[in-house]
Amino acid sequence: MSKFYKLIAVGTLTTLLVACGADEEAADETQTDENGDAAEEGEDTEAAEDEEPSELVVGATNVPHAEILEFAEDLLAEEGIELEIETFNDYALPNQALDNEDLDANFFQHRPFLADQLEEFEEYDIVEAGGVHIEPIGVYSQEYGSLEELPEGATILMSDSVADHGRVLTMFEEAGLIELGDVDGVEATMDDIEENPNDYEFEPQYEAALLPQAYENNEGDAVLINSNYAIDYDLSPLEDSIASESADADNPYVNVIAVNSEDEEDEDIATLMDVLQSDEVQEFIEEEYAGAVVPVEE
Incomplete structure (x- = not known):
């Protein structure tokens, strides 16, 4: 081959090699960018997966x-x-x-x-x-089947929570067994009883959680038990109680979630x-x- 053609061949080969190198470099850069994006997306996904859930106690x-x-x-x-x-x-x-x-x-x-x-x-x-x-409060008795059957001088055991006294007294008033003064039922206390013709003895000194045990021990003629404690003691507020307050939309005793302000x-x-x-x-x-x-x- 003549020197002239050798020079052309060498030049062409050099050009091809440079071009290939440039293409590979560009490809590498493109791949790097793609990998970089992929890595970045992967990092975001991992971050989302590793994000700790909020905790509520x-x-x-x-x-x-x-x-x-x-x-x-x-x-x-x-x-x-x-x-x-x-x-x-x-x-x-x-x-x-x-x-x-x-x-x-x-x-x-x-x-x-x-x-x-x-x-x-x-x-x-x-x-x-x-x-x-709402947890309707119920009246339970081992001896009597209704509020009206309670005898004169019956002992009524109640929670020492003043917030429950109004609902208990309102239940007895609605049954026509006592009469309260001019007071909102929610705010009624023992002092608001104006008429008690059957001389019921209301005893509001029991811790609420202990009332199911008092009922089981047949203490008192009737025991007022909050539904949560009744259920926890395997008592059915619907089947075992002799009376229960209403649970309609007007019932003010809604159980709530409370938080700091x-x-x-x-x-x-x-x-x-x-x-x-x-x-x-x-x-x-x-x-x-x-x-x-x-x-x-x-």
């Missing part, structure tokens, strides 16, 4: 409050909230724990009880986040309320408690 009495929360646990998990339930057997402790910020919320009390607590403990800055259900607008608390007031939870309450606990629509 809610205090509750065992039945039905803790049971309702347990049912709601998976629904809350779907919303990115991990629920921790702290159970209590005493009405005084959940608000103390909430005030101490050991809890994010509590679920055990009705509105009149919360109002009494706020009046008694002025340091509490607790507010209601919303209502969930600074958390009233918290997004996780709002989600908690959305879940507890959802169709799924309301259906659970209706099916699980068959009227002994009644969901509310708010």
